[in-house]
Amino acid sequence: MEMNPESHVPVHKTESKDQLVDAGRGDIGACGWVILIISALFAAITFPLSIWFCVKIIKEYERAVVFRLGRIISGKAKGPGMMFVLPCTDTFIKVDLRVISFAIPPQEVLTKDSVTTTVDGVVYYKIENAIKSVGNVNDVHLATAQLAQTTLRNILGTQTLSSILSNREEIAHNIQSILDNATHQWGVNVDRVEMRDVRLPVQMQRAMAAEAEAVREARAKVVAAEGEMNASRALKEASMVICESPAALQLRYLQTLNTIATENNSTIIFPIPIDLLQGVVKK
Incomplete structure (x- = not known):
């Protein structure tokens, strides 16, 4: 057989x-x-x-x-x-058996989009099986710390800079799952992993600030253009109303004069057509 x-x-x-x-x-x-x-x-x-x-x-x-x-x-x-x-x-x-925390030293990582950044974090873990922690690994605390540093570098190396900045919780959860599975044979349970800080080079910070400023200026111009368009439509509708009633133009003119006199104490000059004065003189 x-x-x-x-x-x-x-x-x-x-x-x-x-x-x-x-x-x-x-x-x-x-x-x-x-x-x-x-x-x-x-x-x-x-x-x-x-x-x-x-x-x-x-x-x-x-x-x-x-x-x-x-x-x-x-x-x-x-x-x-x-x-x-x-x-x-x-x-x-x-x-x-108490919960132990340690800080992951700042790790210089090259992201997926070729940006160099420095990331550090904190890991919280505890020993659940004392026999495994003594018999299966030489120094369980040092081994866990070294594995956390390596895992952090490996995970962030597959992410882009924008995803690192926007998906911190998801990345930390992935790191925690990988650490928990790897340290299970050592009798260690990883409770939580947090990314504390993401530091960028000065040149990258300036470039991102310039990009953000340009985006804000573009949005401001779009908003101003939309306001002008809405104002022109409103003026068009107002002109149509005034054309239907010629007396409305005179009332609007008087209302504008009233507003000017109320806000600013100034002398208002009414322009009189010369043709009108010539007619009065001839009479």
């Missing part, structure tokens, strides 16, 4: 990355049990002096990953409260 070559791949590759560290209760061997018994006898003989070395206090927001002869014991992190460790055989590492 022909065997599918892909049937052997899932045996190793389908194992979840969450199980890179086996926290089960493995056998420490006969030599390990001998060392463990000797350590327990030493702690009993030196009691109560050994109590200061065997009893440890874990705070409410901390968990302790205990190693016994190099193996993680009890299958889970211990704490909070008091725990007992054996001298010489047991070691432990405290893990802080």
